Amino acid sequence: MELHQLQYVIEIARHNHFTRAAEEICVSQSTLSQQVTKLEEELGVKLFDRTTRTVRPTPAGEEFIFYAKRILSDIERAKNRMQEYAGLSKGKIKIGAINSMSNLANIIVNFQKDYPGLNIMIVEEGSYKLLEMLQTLQIDIAIITPPVEMNLQTTADIYELIDDDLVLVTPKNHPLAQRDKIDLAEAAQEKFIFPSRTHSAYNLALQACRDANFDPDIVCESSSLYSRFDLVSKEMGVSLVSSKGVKSSDNDKVSTIALTKSIKKPTVLALLKHTYHPPAVMAFRDYILDSVSFKQA
Known part of the structure; x- marks a missing residue:
């Protein structure tokens, strides 16, 4: 079993389609199919039910994907921990953001100028999807409008970035x-x-x-x-x-x-509680908080 096979399985499950998954990870469809078949033979179980139109994980596949995500996440966290030894000269930050924070691009550009060795990945999604990605460690930071029906402070440290109406x-x-x-x-x-x-x-x-x-x-x-x-x-x-x-x-x-009746629409930055955050992530948190008018929620 190899690490790239884990990523292949995760991408196929995400897209429910071999062709779209292959395009996402920049490999041929035949290579992707061969690698998954090889993995299934090694494990002795079928990971996906395939039809002419779609691909769905089997029950065994669902459980394998759970562990695959955790393994890849642990590897990414191990890499991030090594940033402590490299300082802020290297590393990666995965930022999830709603598309209504108009000055985010300027903040990221200026941050990258100060820390040119850091690689920044930006994911634009709705707040619900970003919270899911934060909980599953797919992103390091979520910039969202907090859902009115959720109490985020039980699971995340919340910093208010924008107080809007x-x-x-x-x-x-x-x-x-x-x-x-x-x-x-x-x-x-x-x-x-x-x-x-x-x-x-x-x-x-x-x-x-x-x-x-x-x-x-x-x-x-x-x-x-x-x-x-x-x-x-x-x-x-x-x-x-x-x-x-x-x-x-x-x-x-x-x-x-x-x-006439004010309806607040705050934008906040969320970091998971009780989770290790590498130096690059904390540096970006401090940078964005210094760049906007904020108060800790």
Whole structure:
């Protein structure tokens, strides 16, 4: 059994497809298939049920994947521990972030200039997926909007990066567009464009509407903030977004209206509690906290 075979199995399970997994890890499909078959023969069990359309792990495969992830994670952690001996001249940081933190790229660029030996990997996902990746050690740091229904402080150290508010975004010619501020209940009859359900902002916006005594008519969901602005500008509906997200969009075809009842949308940095964090990770945490206005949650 070789380490690359473990990674192959994990990628196949992630994509449920040999071709897509092969493309992800830059090997041929035939090589991938041969290596998995070789591993199955060595273990004496079938790891995947294969059909012409999809690939699914068998029960044995599910358990093998659990151990494979743990083995590869332990190896990565061992490498990270060695950073203590190399200082900050080498190492890797895996950062998971929602796509609404507009100044993250500038922070990362400046950090890398200060620590040119460090390799930085960025994963953009919704908050729920990023929390899952943090818990399974697939990323070192999660930059998220904390889900309203979760108490993250039981499992993670939380640092507030941005304290923001939701605003209503409408097309320029919308009847509400000339208003500076409205009660959200006034938008009860509007069609809404919501964040994807993989983003905690979905539940935040949904709860805001319900607190205003209506269930929103959601006609579209999108994981892209900029797609939501574009859809609003094309008069598909209205959307609840962060005020800082509006400033970063540079879209002059929409109007922004403040809400009379403030609805907070914080962005936080999360690190797992009771987990070893290598020097590079802690250096980035300190760097980003120094780069933005923050308070520890």
